[in-house]
Amino acid sequence: MNWLENLSKILPVDKIYEDIAQPAFREIGDAARSSVRAARFLLAPVDYLAAHQVRWQRWLKKINDQVPEKNLILAHPQLTGPAIEGLRYLEEENILAELFVNLLARSIDKDRVSEAHPAFAKIIAQLSPDEALIIYLLNKEERILKQYSKYFHKTSTFGPREIVENHFPLAKLAYPQNYFMYMDHLFSLNLAGVWQHGNQEPIMKNGLQTGVNITSYAQLTPFGKLFSKACLPNNIDEWTI
Template sequence: MSEDIKDIVSSAPKVLELLYKDLAQPGIKAIGQALGTVLEFSTSLLLPIKLLNEKFKLNFAKRLNEYKTKLEAIPEDKRCEVHPQIGLPIIEKLTYTTCDEIADLFTSLLASASSIDTANTAHPAFISMIERMSPDEARILEYLKDKEDIQYCDINAYLKEGSGFVCLYEHVTVLDVDIPLTYPQNTNAYLANFVSLGILRDKKGIFRTDKTQYNRIREKYKVEELTKEYVPTKFNSIDVDESYYQVTPFGRLFIQACIK
């Protein structure tokens, strides 16, 4: 090991010195206080050695600055030291996370762990949950921060012979209208992932009495036009089954901790 690397490893608790020239700035001091123990333990993760790589260093500095902005929004008397169980894996992720939407979830979770008012919401399981998300899913989480559900419809065409039906559209929503998704065709996969993570619960068979969202779905998928075109020439009827995904208590906690 070169002398330069030995020196950096020996000064691992002073990781901030590798990133900032003026450690006396209030924001930098706040980071040091909140992440003091985390940065000390980061020696085992060889964070100082990683920061010898300029790309790692620039990316990590960017993420730390984003965290600093959120930390400064917390009143000074409400700040607390981040527990290493939460802080260490997040710091590790921030060294290589280049996607802004995913990094924002990590830095928001770290900020939640930095406040005595919200530290209880920063569950360790949330770290691996963020890892299993795409940028589009991060945008859906942002959409859900002030909502309790996502309403959907199944649009079925009933056959003229027998009692069977053809599902024309399954679990369709207007999320791609309300959210700028990069891959709107993956919406159902995103929602299925949220169900698997425990963020949403599929309430199939139960519907909301407010028809606003359901009517928007009907209009988007042109149910009235389909009925005029294919009933009764091809199908007996085209029916719309209304239901919704409900945000679970665990999902609400996750959103509170990771969305600012």
């Protein structure tokens, strides 16, 4: 009997939501621990999880398939608790669910557990699907942003920046108008940002400065690159954004 068949006995559908409001759920028994592979390593450190049986079977299978059996280790509840809690509110086709699943796989893999930063689960819970896609695309390639700012001689000040070129593929986002808001949020999470490249280029006309051209790059931080390595799938196209 494989571990998914055993799992169906551990996560009974009829009883599963009766325990959601309880402070602690039933613990996984000794017999289950001897046969459930990914499930026992993920759930052993925490209270019994109430969840949809079929959905969790598929998620646990995906986690199990990512981790060689010889690499399995007990996960730390500081990471798995928030990740499992976050999965409760997501549908399977949501890209954020895949991020949680990948993070849980790292948490029980002795060769990759170093990628599983404890903050990542709570970070995923704060992301929108569009922001996950931005992280994925910036991990593939930094994106150039060119802007222009007019210079006002009377006040010796520069005006607001105007976008000249934005090489990020905005059409891929569900809400492209929110791109710069997304980037501000990712910056607040220390995942990504837009940073100026080199000096601003003065624009001159008849010997007078009329403005500046500004070249910047949208890119991941080192922390964002680790997040991408730990949580992002290799191909995001199949997921709902």
